Amino acid sequence: MCLVKDCWHVWRGVNMKAGESSGLQVRNLSVTFGRGRKAFQVIEDLSFDIAAGETLGLVGESGSGKSMTAAALMGLLPWGGRVSSGSVRLGETEMTRLSNAALRAVRGREIGMIFQNPLSSLNPSLTIVQQIAEPYCLYCGASISAARTHALKLLKEVGVPDAEKRLDDYPHQFSGGMRQRVMIAMALACNPRLLIADEPTTALDVINQAQILRLIQRLQKEQGMAVIFITHDLSLVAEYAHKVMVLYAGKTVEQGSAEDFFQAPRHPYSQALLNAIPRLMSVGKRLTDIDGLPPRPQEFPRGCRFAERCPAMTPECLTAYPERTGTDAHHFFCIHPVGGAA
Structure with missing residues (x-):
């Protein structure tokens, strides 16, 4: 008690208090x-x-x-x-x-x-x-x-x-x-x-x-x-x-409205997640997967944490974590985004 x-x-x-932002x-x-x-x-x-x-x-x-x-x-x-x-x-x-x-x-x-x-x-x-x-x-x-x-x-x-x-x-x-x-x-x-x-x-x-x-x-x-x-x-x-935030190895890789995320993903990891969804038109075909495994927290790299599994990886991806790119409504952290530079 x-x-x-x-x-x-x-x-x-x-x-x-009443009226306070919730x-x-x-x-x-x-x-x-x-x-x-x-x-x-x-x-x-x-x-x-x-x-x-x-x-x-x-x-x-x-x-x-x-x-x-x-x-x-x-x-x-x-x-x-x-x-x-x-x-x-x-x-x-x-x-x-x-x-x-x-x-x-x-x-x-x-x-x-x-x-x-x-x-x-x-x-x-x-x-x-x-x-x-x-x-x-x-x-x-x-x-x-x-x-x-x-x-x-x-x-x-x-x-x-x-x-x-x-x-x-x-x-x-x-x-x-x-x-x-x-x-x-x-x-x-x-x-x-x-x-x-x-x-x-x-x-x-x-x-x-x-x-x-x-x-x-x-x-x-x-x-x-x-x-x-x-x-x-x-x-x-x-x-x-209404909105989507994509996490990978403890960091945000992309964030924006659900509409933007599904229609125009910018980060390669976001695109890989969407490509892994089974589709009715793909009956009999092998499901798309993402090669490799995420890094353990004790082994997070200095650069992009998705780099080792990313098909667009270049040496510069390994040196530092990418800067935020895009707008407040839809932003991502990638040097080589899907669809080219913003």
Whole structure:
């Protein structure tokens, strides 16, 4: 109970004022693991904005830094990791300067997150209704009965069958797909200003996947919620994202509107990702892949990190990381962009 009271007290202190900007602004965010000579960066100089009501699609191969970026925004970095530089502003609140208690007050209320693995994210010793109702009681001041009603409503919205009967079940009594729905309900419980959806529909079939994403889209329109959508499925990005940021080995390689990204990608890595999408007209043909593997964080090169796998690589690509090229609306980091120099 002391923790709940402390969180409520801190939450009142960091609560945003009415009319305050609810967008997210990230500038030069870097994440470092280790200390001294053994320190290495896994995320370096990320900058992006998400306005209220916008969806940013965060894409890239496994290990590119997508989930680590989300963890840094939430203040949930693994042991040994820290935000070594940069700014993360949600409205007028500088997240990197908040104490742990203040961060706990913001998580769940201002920022909701759908984690990749619901089995390890749900508490096995608490019922489903307890896990959904707790943040609603804590941050919204609801009674236990009102929170239970709210939890039932959310479970129905995310498509849990027999929701009323399943409120008092435990996570192990749910399938993987049902646990994913519970995670989504928890993330949306307090109508957050920012929702970070890390592979939110991985365990769902195509029909239910569309149902969940449309629910998020509807709530986004109704509440002006900003969304970071992390996924490997570029078809979903094309349908639901307003903007796209492509990560490779912990750095941004391209960023712009979804329309620009899909119609005119400028970075060779972006083009390679798009070429790897299976197409109906290519039945019987070998799928396009990207040769090689991304570098490990301890072995990031000084130059372009994609150079060793890039068909357009020249010796100058290995000497320094490319400068930003393009406009604020669509920019990239490449010496030899697709389509020629800007």
